[in-house]
Amino acid sequence: MPQPSPRPALPLALGLPVAVATGLVIPLQGRINGALGATLNDGIAAAVVSFTTGLLLIGVISLATPKGRAGLQRIIPAVRNRSFPRLYVMAGAIGALFVFAQSFTVALLGVALFTVAAVTGQTLSGLLVDRMGIGPGGRRAITGVRVLGSVLTVAAVAWAVSPRFGGDADIASLVLPVLLPLTAGFLMSFQQAMNGTATVHYGTPIAATLVNFIAGSAILWLAWLIKLAVAGPGNPLPSEWWYYLGGPMGCLFIGLAALLVRSLGVLITGLGMIAGQLVGSLVLDVVIPSPGAVVALPTVLGTILTLAAIVVATLPWPRGAFARKSTAKGR
Secondary structure, three states: OOOOOOOOOHHHHHHHHHHHHHHHHHHHHHHHHHHHHHHHHHHHHHHHHHHHHHHHHHHHHHHHHHHHHHHHHHHHHHHHHOOOOHHHHHHHHHHHHHHHHHHHHHHHHHHHHHHHHHHHOOOHHHHHHHHHOOOOOOOOOOOOOHHHHHHHHHHHHHHHHHOOOOOOHHHHHHHHHHHHHHHHHHHHHHHHHHHHHHHHOOOOHHHHHHHHHHHHHHHHHHHHHHHHHHOOOOOOOOOOOOOOOOHHHHHHHHHHHHHHHHHHHHHHEEEEEEEHHHHHHEEEEEEEEOOOOOOOOOHHHHHHHHHHHHHOOOOOOOHHHHHHHHHHHHH
């Protein structure tokens, strides 16, 4: 079976800023998908529109570019030859779950609690996925500094969004709804690892992104058809063009994440995107504030602390110390 050709890894100094920049689009995508869900009065329909527009775009890119066409030719042979577990082709289902969670729980939990739950799940699973070696970068040790960076990230995100927490919420009634974004966030690291591994064998993130959108769209269309049969349709599609940008932004996010995990690992890629997400949210709240948006001192300081936590998590000395210690024992 032919092996995928090796590709040079991005250095940390380049890959980490790209991860942060990629995370910048997530709040804007969430704002667009949330507005579409409210306009349609149908969260599943909004997710279907987002995934379908993304599928159309990545399909055109796959057919119109040489790398895209080459990647298309490698998909079926890679799956048939079991170059990676066949379950990986269903990574798009995790993206569908995340959009579903976003559509159905943000209105109930608020942006703050949703963000903390999703980030907590993603950060914890980032450590686990790297330790298991599911991603294309292989196994990465759980060092004290990586754990510290992860804990600081969750704390910083909670601090940054704390001005949005309401004081009259019934905490007990939120426990079950919180489990949905927590689970979706936890699975996001697995999705990035699966896509990164598939990208190595497809030769391009374009093919991995296409497979993601096919799987996610199929699941969401099935869910929407069931909902249509049970509850009927929501409102008609809006005419404003910007409602349909969520899917193309998803293409960018999924493709770059699949590319970055090979060089940075799942945890650092996820933490970088979380930092970008907070920065993007802060900019959006300043430039285009949404109802209930609060830009207070904890928001700014929490965002800065998140960036500092990413730096802590990427410090190289613990890995080197671990390697030297192992070498010394071998002697």
